[in-house]
Amino acid sequence: MRSEQETIRAMERYSDTVMRLCMVHLKNDADTEDIFQTVFLKYVLSSVSFENDEHEKAWFIRVTINACKDLLKNFFRSHTVSLDDVIEQPTDLPPDYRDVWEAVFSLPQKYRDVVYLHYFEDYTAPQISRILGKNVNTIYTLLTRSKQMLKEKLGGAYEYE
Amino acid sequence: MNMNDIFKELFNPIRAEEELKNQTLAFLAERTQRYTRSTAKSHKYPRYAAACICLLFMLFGGHWLYFTPTAQISIDINPSIEISINRFEQVISVNDFNEDGRELADALDIKYKNYTDAVEQILNNDRIEALLTNNEVITITVIGPDRQQSAKILSGVQACAAKQRNTYCLFASSEEVAEAHKMGLSCGKYKAFLELHLLYPNITPEMVQEMTMREIRDLIDSLSTDRDSNSSSYENRGNGHHGHGGGYRYRWRNGRTEQ
Numbered sequence: 001m002r003s004e005q006e007t008i009r010a011m012e013r014y015s016d017t018v019m020r021l022c023m024v025h026l027k028n029d030a031d032t033e034d035i036f037q038t039v040f041l042k043y044v045l046s047s048v049s050f051e052n053d054e055h056e057k058a059w060f061i062r063v064t065i066n067a068c069k070d071l072l073k074n075f076f077r078s079h080t081v082s083l084d085d086v087i088e089q090p091t092d093l094p095p096d097y098r099d100v101w102e103a104v105f106s107l108p109q110k111y112r113d114v115v116y117l118h119y120f121e122d123y124t125a126p127q128i129s130r131i132l133g134k135n136v137n138t139i140y141t142l143l144t145r146s147k148q149m150l151k152e153k154l155g156g157a158y159e160y161e
Numbered sequence: 162m163n164m165n166d167i168f169k170e171l172f173n174p175i176r177a178e179e180e181l182k183n184q185t186l187a188f189l190a191e192r193t194q195r196y197t198r199s200t201a202k203s204h205k206y207p208r209y210a211a212a213c214i215c216l217l218f219m220l221f222g223g224h225w226l227y228f229t230p231t232a233q234i235s236i237d238i239n240p241s242i243e244i245s246i247n248r249f250e251q252v253i254s255v256n257d258f259n260e261d262g263r264e265l266a267d268a269l270d271i272k273y274k275n276y277t278d279a280v281e282q283i284l285n286n287d288r289i290e291a292l293l294t295n296n297e298v299i300t301i302t303v304i305g306p307d308r309q310q311s312a313k314i315l316s317g318v319q320a321c322a323a324k325q326r327n328t329y330c331l332f333a334s335s336e337e338v339a340e341a342h343k344m345g346l347s348c349g350k351y352k353a354f355l356e357l358h359l360l361y362p363n364i365t366p367e368m369v370q371e372m373t374m375r376e377i378r379d380l381i382d383s384l385s386t387d388r389d390s391n392s393s394s395y396e397n398r399g400n401g402h403h404g405h406g407g408g409y410r411y412r413w414r415n416g417r418t419e420q
Contacts, residue, residue, distance in 0.1 A: 037185050104171075
């Protein structure tokens with residue numbers, strides 16, 4: 001089991017990444033809080049020794065995405081609709097940015113992960129394939145389709161590569 | 162506009178609040194008892210251990226319940242066999258006491274069957290039927306510490322034996338069984354041996370082992386008749402004198418008593 005100091009250090013480094021991934025998948029604060037606690041409890045109890053910071057970050061990303069998917073797969077959740085099931089937009093966004101936000105959150109779930117990891121975390125397709133444990137060609141396909149969908153919604157005013 | 166830059170603008174402001182971090186740290190401290198105990202493991206392993214112990218108890222308990230004999234049925238005609246019965250009235254073992262008994266036990270398929278089926282199969286065995294037709298005597302002895310079960314088995318055995326002639330059903334105690342086994346006799350034969358021994362003290366368990374129940378019964382009847390007719394002289398002779406071969410109508414040849 002990891003120490004309190006290790007946990008605090010990891011929380012300082014990766015809490016924002018965990019939070020953003022929760023935002024990409026989940027739609028309310030209560031679920032985000034649950035996943036946040038679950039991920040760090042797994043970290044404390046995990047005996048994985050990380051080779052470097054990148055390896056550790058990739059572990060957090062994978063565990064967070066899996067925890068979110070598990071939550072969404074839950075039978076009760078999949079058959080009910082939460083009252084606060086609304087995507088909250090960051091306030092004071094310029095209109096262009098608001099359009100991108102809406103376009104990203106209108107993408108199906110499987111595209112949102114790769115889009116976020118590619119555009120925000122700057123991961124390449126092979127890196128994403130390693131983090132998510134998927135075939136690299138699958139990631140290329142997901143990225144290509146998501147770019148097409150974003151283009152359809154937002155037009156050609158943006159650089160997608 | 163570059164999509165990477167837009168994403169940075171959109172997602173950079175999303176940060177974990179200090180309140181959430183502090184709540185999470187408090188939650189982790191509580192769940193891990195201040196980072197001293199792995200909660201997941203501490204809850205999981207005792208549960209598995211308890212489940213394993215329960216399973217072992219069920220397995221051994223079930224085995225003990227089923228395979229502990231609570232009564233025995235000794236069947237003597239020569240062959241002599243004993244069958245052990247469990248609390249569910251099923252046959253759990255068949256023991257033979259001589260060569261003939263071994264042959265009979267091998268010919269039977271009574272293990273794990275109800276005792277009434279077992280007794281019926283024994284009584285309907287070709288060899289036993291042939292012996293009974295030949296006017297041999299069969300003794301069925303029920304032995305068990307549980308009086309209630311023994312009485313039930315005895316009445317069941319009596320019902321099975323009702324169709325056969327020359328069949329005697331009786332009850333014996335566990336002490337008698339222990340003594341019988343010490344002498345290498347089945348219980349029915351041991352009881353007959355005791356009866357015969359009173360009349361003929363020189364008789365040995367080895368001699369009785371090879372005799373049929375008919376031979377033993379005939380010898381008892383014959384000796385009783387002799388004793389009744391010569392009761393005064395018999396009583397005066399004392400134990401040390403009666404029972405010598407020449408004094409009776411029986412003699413031993415090749416392990417058999419002949420008239």
